[in-house]
Amino acid sequence: MWSCLKHPLTLPTLVFFIMTGVPSLAQDRTASMQPSVARLESELTARHGEQQRPRIQRGLKQVAEFWRADDGDAVAFEAFTRENFAGDQKSLDAMFTRFEALLEQLDGHMTEIGRVFRNQTDLDLGPIMPFDEAFAGYDPSAHVNEDFFTNKLAFMVLLNFPLTTLEQRLGEGTQWSRRQWAEARLAQRFSRRIPADVNLAIAKAASEADRYISEYNIWMHHLVNEKGERLFPAGLRLLSHWNLRDQIKADYSDPKTGPAKQKMIQKVMERIVTQTIPASVVDNPRVDWNPFTNEVKQSTVKDHDLPASTATVHNDAEPDTRYAVLLETFLASRKADPYSPTAPTLIARRFNENREIPEERVKQMLIQVVSSPLVAKVAKLIEKRLGRPLEPYDIWYNGFRPRGKYTEAELDQIVAKKYPNADAYRKDMPDMLMKFGFTRERAEMLAENIVVDPARGSGHALGAGMRSAKTHLRTRVEKGGMNYKGFNIAVHEMGHNVEQTFSLNLIDHTLLQGVPNTAFTEALAFVFQGHDLELLGLSSPDPRNEAMKTLDDFWGAYEIGGVALLDMQVWHWMYEHPNATPAQLKEATLAMAQDLWNTYYAPVFKQKDVVLLGIYSHMIHSFLYLPDYPIGHLIAHQIEEKMKKAGNIGSEFERMATMGSVAPDLWMKNATGSPVGAEALLSAAEKALAAVDTGKGL
Ligand SMILES: [Zn+2]
Numbered sequence: 001m002w003s004c005l006k007h008p009l010t011l012p013t014l015v016f017f018i019m020t021g022v023p024s025l026a027q028d029r030t031a032s033m034q035p036s037v038a039r040l041e042s043e044l045t046a047r048h049g050e051q052q053r054p055r056i057q058r059g060l061k062q063v064a065e066f067w068r069a070d071d072g073d074a075v076a077f078e079a080f081t082r083e084n085f086a087g088d089q090k091s092l093d094a095m096f097t098r099f100e101a102l103l104e105q106l107d108g109h110m111t112e113i114g115r116v117f118r119n120q121t122d123l124d125l126g127p128i129m130p131f132d133e134a135f136a137g138y139d140p141s142a143h144v145n146e147d148f149f150t151n152k153l154a155f156m157v158l159l160n161f162p163l164t165t166l167e168q169r170l171g172e173g174t175q176w177s178r179r180q181w182a183e184a185r186l187a188q189r190f191s192r193r194i195p196a197d198v199n200l201a202i203a204k205a206a207s208e209a210d211r212y213i214s215e216y217n218i219w220m221h222h223l224v225n226e227k228g229e230r231l232f233p234a235g236l237r238l239l240s241h242w243n244l245r246d247q248i249k250a251d252y253s254d255p256k257t258g259p260a261k262q263k264m265i266q267k268v269m270e271r272i273v274t275q276t277i278p279a280s281v282v283d284n285p286r287v288d289w290n291p292f293t294n295e296v297k298q299s300t301v302k303d304h305d306l307p308a309s310t311a312t313v314h315n316d317a318e319p320d321t322r323y324a325v326l327l328e329t330f331l332a333s334r335k336a337d338p339y340s341p342t343a344p345t346l347i348a349r350r351f352n353e354n355r356e357i358p359e360e361r362v363k364q365m366l367i368q369v370v371s372s373p374l375v376a377k378v379a380k381l382i383e384k385r386l387g388r389p390l391e392p393y394d395i396w397y398n399g400f401r402p403r404g405k406y407t408e409a410e411l412d413q414i415v416a417k418k419y420p421n422a423d424a425y426r427k428d429m430p431d432m433l434m435k436f437g438f439t440r441e442r443a444e445m446l447a448e449n450i451v452v453d454p455a456r457g458s459g460h461a462l463g464a465g466m467r468s469a470k471t472h473l474r475t476r477v478e479k480g481g482m483n484y485k486g487f488n489i490a491v492h493e494m495g496h497n498v499e500q501t502f503s504l505n506l507i508d509h510t511l512l513q514g515v516p517n518t519a520f521t522e523a524l525a526f527v528f529q530g531h532d533l534e535l536l537g538l539s540s541p542d543p544r545n546e547a548m549k550t551l552d553d554f555w556g557a558y559e560i561g562g563v564a565l566l567d568m569q570v571w572h573w574m575y576e577h578p579n580a581t582p583a584q585l586k587e588a589t590l591a592m593a594q595d596l597w598n599t600y601y602a603p604v605f606k607q608k609d610v611v612l613l614g615i616y617s618h619m620i621h622s623f624l625y626l627p628d629y630p631i632g633h634l635i636a637h638q639i640e641e642k643m644k645k646a647g648n649i650g651s652e653f654e655r656m657a658t659m660g661s662v663a664p665d666l667w668m669k670n671a672t673g674s675p676v677g678a679e680a681l682l683s684a685a686e687k688a689l690a691a692v693d694t695g696k697g698l
Contacts, residue, residue: 001594033064036074040081048087058157059085066149066158066193084156095160096179099186104510108466110141115462116474122212122474124454126578137207142199145192154190161187165342173663181662182509188353194339205332209621212325214457216272218287218615220247221303223264226290231261234303237285240272241615242458246485250408259391266393266612267291273614275322276585278315287313297442323589324582326620331575333623347571350624355517355631356663357676362627363568365634366561368678370600374560374685378551380606381692392610395559395601400552406538408484412696414536416481425475425482425490426452432491432535434496436528437650449501450494459489461496461525463514467505470495495528496521502657512660516667518625522632523639524657527649529666530640546644547688550637554685557633560626562596566613567626569596589614635668637681642672 037060044056060081067077086092113116117140119125120132148154161183164173169184176184183246212457217239220232238244246264266290271277278296285304288297296315333346351359382397383390406414419425429450433443449464455474462472475482475490482490499521504513515521530549533539569592574580577588593614602608618626643652656671665675674680 003410033067033077034072035474036078037061037064040078043082044085044087045649048085052087055160062163062187063155066155066190070153071149071155080152081154081159084152084159086160092160095156096183096186099157100182100509100511102184103189104466104513106144108464108469110144111463111465113140114470121214122456122460124456124477133207133211136211137204139200139203140165140202143196145190145194145199145635146196148190149193154193157187157190163191166356166358169356169663170665174666176510177507179525181660182511185511185661191342192336192340193352194336198335198339198352201335202332205328206621206623208505209325209329212321213617213621214239215283216282218244218268218281219304221301222281222285222288222299223268224290225260225264225290226292230301231257231264234301237283239458240267241617242489243485244269245615246488248393248396250485252397252399253407254550255386259286262393263391264291266391269615270611272322273611275318275320277318279318279321280311280314280316282318284309286311289315292500320582320586322620325587327574327580327582327585328569329621329623330571331578334575334578345575346624347568347575350627355519355628356626356664357517357631359568362631363565365676365678366565366627366630369554369557369630369634369682370561370565371382372558372682372685374554374682374689375600376604378555378558378685379691381551390605392601392605392607392612394605395555395562395612397555398552400548400555411484411536411538414538415484415487418536419477419482420489421481422452422454422475422477425477425487426450429494432494433650436531436653437648438654439650442650442654446498446501449505450497450499457488459486459493461493461500463496463500464504467510473497487536488529491532491535492525492529493637495525497656498528498653499524503660504652506654507660509660512662514661515657515659516664517628519631519635520664520667522628523635524653526632526636527640527653530636531649547691550681550684550688553633553637553666554681554688557630557681560633561615561630562600562613563619564594564627564630566593567619567624570619571624631676634678634681635676637684638668638672638674638676641680641684 009297040060041053041056045053063077063081073075086095113353117135117138121128121136145154164184164187173181173184217237220236220238221230221234224230238247243413244265248262251261251265266455268277271291271294276294277291278294280287280296285302285306286299286309288299288301289295294377296313296317298313329538330346332577334350336346337344343352345361351357351362355362379390382394384397385399386394386397419428426447429447429452430440430443433446438446449470450469450473452473452475455476457474457476459473461474462474464471473490473493475493476486478486499515503515504510507513530553539545566589570585570589573588573592574585577584580588590611593611594609596613597610598608601610601613616626639652639656643649646652656667659667659670668674668676
């Protein structure tokens with residue numbers, strides 16, 4: 001990559017220079033090509049006319065910035081630009097249209113290969129063989145960017161279409177046409193030139209982290225208290241952290257036995273975060289474990305059909321694997337830094353390129369939520385409703401959720417009966433979608449574009465990439481049928497699938513397929529998920545339910561806001577300590593988790609040094625994804641308010657989702673009239689609280 005430099009620099013120096021901005025390597029390289037650039041600027045301007053000069057200057061500069069010695073000498077550079085500059089609108093249109101159509105095919109087919117190669121690891125299909133893992137870890141698109149520079153297709157784009165900065169997209173972008181946005185997205189695909197071996201290393205770290213997380217089950221019947229009692233039913237296997245957290249939520253419906261179970265799960269979570277969990281209890285129903293004393297024994301009950309094991313029973317702690325896995329994702333990500341000059345850290349890539357909301361602005365929005373004076377008021381209300389002081393696990397309080405008279409067990413029964421298998425869910429999709437207000441025609445079109453598969457993990461949604469392919473909804477179905485947790489997640493994932501279908505199949509430019517960033521796809525999925533009980537015919541929206549739901553949203557944003565701030569801090573820490581050991585990363589993470597807790601949570605929970613904010617699995621395997629959730633909550637609230645006003649989820653969902661991948665604030669202004677922000681949620685929460693104070697029956 002850097003072979004064209006006269007004085008090759010070592011990587012750390014390189015990163016330092018890029019981060020401090022001087023001297024620019026791109027400038028160096030461009031300088032050596034200056035005679036060729038100047039010659040071609042005159043020549044092409046003479047040929048295509050003075051009005052093309054700005055495009056010519058820009059195109060030559062962009063190509064020169066990425067051109068390496070092995071791409072060809074000055075003669076080759078000149079010949080290339082001479083031959084490939086589209087000097088009139090007609091040839092530019094032809095080029096744009098063809099690139100758009102062919103890149104759709106490329107993306108779509110790569111997605112299909114990736115999906116099928118991961119079937120064995122993603123779906124509930126039995127044992128995973130070593131070769132399955134190798135297939136799952138293989139990313140067929142890893143070489144595409146490099147190939148496109150080698151065969152010069154990337155240079156053709158860079159010669160003809162504009163690279164843009166975040167500032168331009170946030171500023172000028174508000175005035176761009178749809179075509180201009182599509183051109184900006186086309187050029188952005190080639191704003192980095194990351195070598196294939198680096199992309200493969202990242203894919204491998206991601207795949208290993210996924211596997212570590214997807215097998216991190218706790219067999220709940222094997223948790224025992226000091227009296228040797230088992231609080232959870234036989235066969236219950238919960239995936240950390242999703243199912244554990246959701247079990248805490250579910251246990252609010254049973255005030256008698258709930259708190260003991262919730263306390264026990266909190267202890268399990270703390271053991272995972274601090275890595276004092278015995279390694280032998282992870283995904284192992286052959287042993288019993290008291291998470292309070294950490295005692296492990298051979299189990300006296302059998303609620304599984306796994307083969308017997310001769311492994312000796314012991315309580316040796318998991319050897320900081322959680323943090324070793326996280327560290328590997330960091331080390332792999334960092335390899336891409338030198339090849340991404342405009343965003344030289346994963347943190348910068350996440351915020352400036354993926355989210356297109358500056359990190360500082362995200363941080364401010366999150367702090368606005370977690371430090372809101374409303375927190376103490378809502379906390380007081382929760383204590384009143386619970387009739388006891390708050391416990392740390394009450395960050396997952398879900399008693400504001402309108403659930404009528406149904407317990408989790410009853411909901412499980414209702415769902416299992418309705419959806420004994422994934423196919424039953426598939427067949428019901430058109431009806432479910434019509435309950436959201438889609439017309440029959442739309443509902444059927446959407447359902448036809450969603451394939452339902454039984455998932456190995458908690459569930460996820462996979463977009464299609466090309467219009468001839470379908471989206472996939474992966475959902476977890478237990479042996480006795482789907483349970484309520486699985487249904488709730490499936491409805492969320494179905495929201496993703498519907499967004500994916502609209503934003504690909506019904507959009508004007510496939511180059512704009514998708515949404516501005518993943519927080520938006522989460523926001524749209526939250527809208528679906530928030531109405532899951534209505535799909536079961538168990539509740540309908542009324543003012544009381546809506547106020548409750550707002551308080552639930554607020555409390556959820558407060559919880560996940562701290563989790564996201566921790567994720568951001570951990571990534572900064574890793575960048576500041578690139579040689580850290582897993583044990584050091586663990587110590588630092590625990591300290592930061594406690595510090596955030598002590599600042600924003602301890603004042604209302606009245607307990608210090610709690611580490612629960614560190615339990616999210618995303619922190620380990622999702623490369624700084626977590627901030628998307630709280631942003632998603634804020635965005636979801638803005639969106640839902642708008643849908644409420646319009647009186648129809650279906651038509652508004654379609655209108656918003658077909659806007660595609662433009663800048664976040666632009667999308668939101670078009671969708672709701674305001675840019676992205678916390679104000680909508682905070683003012684709604686305040687109103688909901690006021691309704692409580694005036695005694696309107698909450
Ligand atoms: Zn989601």
